[in-house]
Amino acid sequence: MNAILPRWLYVTVSLGMTGCASDSRLSLGVSDPCESLQSIIADFDNGFASYRGARNDFDSFTLFRAREELVKGHCEVWLWAGGDSAYVCSANTPVEEVAEQRYQNSLAFVEECVGSDWQKETVTRERDGNYLGLATRFTSASKPGLVISVQNITPPGSYRNLRSNYLYIGTAGRSPKPE
Secondary structure, eight states, X not given: OOTHHHHHHHHHHHHHHHHOGGGGGOOBSSSOHHHHHHXXXXXGGGTTGXXXXXXXXXXXXXXXXXXXXXXXXXXXXXXXXXXXXXXXXXXXXXXXXXXXXXXXXXXXXXXXXXXXXXXXXXXXXXXXXXXXXXXXXXEOTTSTTEEEEEEEEOOTTOGGGOEEEEEEEEEGGGSOOOO
């Protein structure tokens, strides 16, 4: 296994425990995260069908519990009307330092696992003129239409000023875009 992964897991779990009780449950849901990430990327063209578990239908999209989770208990597959899809892992914390460390660790994990064929670009997230945080996008000519995005955001008016970390793997049109 890659040397960065044990450190990533250790830091994610230990920092999660300093945030709040709900964060202490963060752990890897797979034995080889890089291999799982590569498999998830490979299933993009199938709308992540291999990863769809129990479903909940809504007006404009369907939400599936992920059958295989990079972050245990925190991953889903989203399928929108019109065919867009994404594999998404998310976690919240009220502690800014925890969110920033998760963001940095997730960036290192994705960079290590996808390799040099993927281009990286960091963009500022805003909504209605309000700063939300950062998103780093990874794209590759070998997977047109696919974006891997690592995000660290604080939505305005969020409960207890929660910081949200996302790992988004999916349709480029649903990912934060460069300006």
